[in-house]
Amino acid sequence: MSSPLPLVFDAPKRGLPPRHLADLTLAERTEAVAALGEKPFRAKQLSRHYFARLNVDPAQMTDIPAAARERLATELMPQLLTEVRSVECDDGATRKTLWRAHDGTLLESVLMRYPDRATLCISSQAGCGMACPFCATGQGGLQRNLSTAEIVDQVRSAAAVMRDGVLPGPDGKPAPGRLSNVVFMGMGEPLANYKRVVAAVRRITDPTPSGLGISQRSVTVSTVGLAPAIRKLADEGLQVRLAVSLHTPDDELRDTLVPVNNRWSIDEVLQAAKYYIDRTSRRVSIEYALIRDVNDQPWRADLLAKRLREHLGYLVHVNVIPLNPTPGSKWDASPKDVEREFVRRVNEGGVTCTVRDTRGQEIAAACGQLAAEN
Structure with missing residues (x-):
């Protein structure tokens, strides 16, 4: 076998984006929501908006109270792309x-x-x-x-x-x-x-x-x-x-x-x-x-x-x-x-x-x- 290549398999150390709902399993989302002081079932509500309704606009998440909605969206649904x-x-x-x-x-x-x-x-x-x-x-x-x-x-x-x-x-x-x-x-x-x-x-x-x-x-x-x-x-x-x-x-x-x-x-x-x-x-x-x-x-x-x-x-x-x-x-x-x-x-x-x-x-x-x- 020839000598190792000078290839980079690990990406350069540049910052990944902030944590997002999609980085987490459903169980981890529940824990994250609870850690923010919100009711655990909000994790499923957020997940339904993102994964089922394909929605990332907090204003449309009317099944979540406005104050909680803004906080959850800020912490768990930051704009990625x-x-x-x-x-x-x-x-x-x-x-x-x-x-x-x-x-x-x-x-x-x-x-x-x-x-x-x-x-x-x-x-x-x-x-x-x-x-x-x-x-x-x-x-x-x-x-x-x-x-x-x-x-x-x-x-x-x-x-x-x-x-x-x-x-x-x-x-x-x-x-x-x-x-x-x-x-x-x-x-x-x-x-x-x-x-x-x-x-x-x-x-x-x-x-x-x-x-x-x-x-x-x-x-x-x-x-x-x-x-x-x-x-x-x-x-x-x-x-x-x-x-x-x-x-x-x-x-x-x-x-x-x-x-x-x-x-x-x-x-x-x-x-x-x-x-x-x-x-x-x-x-x-x-x-x-x-x-x-x-x-x-x-x-x-x-x-x-x-x-x-x-x-x-x-x-x-x-x-x-x-x-x-x-x-x-x-x-x-x-x-x-x-x-x-x-x-x-x-x-x-x-x-x-x-x-x-x-x-x-x-x-x-x-x-x-x-x-x-x-």
């Missing part, structure tokens, strides 16, 4: 939002509405320390971890957007809907902010009023391959989908494309993914950003199928992702004929492989692009 701007494309069905946190930190989320579902891509860190050279976020480095509540509030905000019918429905007209899927594929490496991400998953999936009530099976946690954390996640008793950003089946190239590979090789990552499959019985997704003349060769498609079949069996699916190039980058997407041949060979090798539907290239929807512009 301020919208800097939102941009839309795909006839309004894709909406990317740039958020500013309390300390000026910028982060992004992307809401995508499809005929049969609505998916939110969320950030778990501001920036990223994984240093993948083709990724806009990786180029900017890591600023800090997001708090549990900062992660959850991206989801609550998107759920409110869907409820209010801001995005167009199947007929192209604005219509109310429901946020159904959440993917941790925005800024940052989720498993490098492990404790807060797992807590956020529980808030997102716990039934109301404890959480937002989204199905665990509709949540995907992505990682570049932090093998010990993958194994730890497997033991959490969750039913979320694991997505591994592999990007190449050979260690020599992956050491360059995904520098964390210098710590945990492809074999180690796939062994951890197999452990996840064994513990959860859930299919693992393999993310593969196809880059022109870098990782799109036919022999790499054959090797990818072979290694995945040997390590993971048939509970695996490859998502080929046409690269969304960043301004000034030397990296570019593979031609469509090369993409089709790559997908064909992986499928022929016995592993299901499809091309992910890409959205938002014209609004800089690749992770980190909008924040970089600001």
Whole structure:
């Protein structure tokens, strides 16, 4: 194994936001409310407003006396994220939002509405320390971890957007809907902010009023391959989908494309993914950003199928992702004929492989692009 990388896995020591309702379990909220001298049942009232009604305006919490309402909102529902701007494309069905946190930190989320579902891509860190050279976020480095509540509030905000019918429905007209899927594929490496991400998953999936009530099976946690954390996640008793950003089946190239590979090789990552499959019985997704003349060769498609079949069996699916190039980058997407041949060979090798539907290239929807512009 090569020497350790000069990567930052722990975020720089910058202040997290003040405590928020979404940082706490329902039991902890009850304790916090009681510590403020309020009746314990106020915790459930606050929780219903935030998690069920998606409401953060104290003025609308009329079931709580005005004096108590203001105090509880100040102490347990501080504003976490301020919208800097939102941009839309795909006839309004894709909406990317740039958020500013309390300390000026910028982060992004992307809401995508499809005929049969609505998916939110969320950030778990501001920036990223994984240093993948083709990724806009990786180029900017890591600023800090997001708090549990900062992660959850991206989801609550998107759920409110869907409820209010801001995005167009199947007929192209604005219509109310429901946020159904959440993917941790925005800024940052989720498993490098492990404790807060797992807590956020529980808030997102716990039934109301404890959480937002989204199905665990509709949540995907992505990682570049932090093998010990993958194994730890497997033991959490969750039913979320694991997505591994592999990007190449050979260690020599992956050491360059995904520098964390210098710590945990492809074999180690796939062994951890197999452990996840064994513990959860859930299919693992393999993310593969196809880059022109870098990782799109036919022999790499054959090797990818072979290694995945040997390590993971048939509970695996490859998502080929046409690269969304960043301004000034030397990296570019593979031609469509090369993409089709790559997908064909992986499928022929016995592993299901499809091309992910890409959205938002014209609004800089690749992770980190909008924040970089600001």
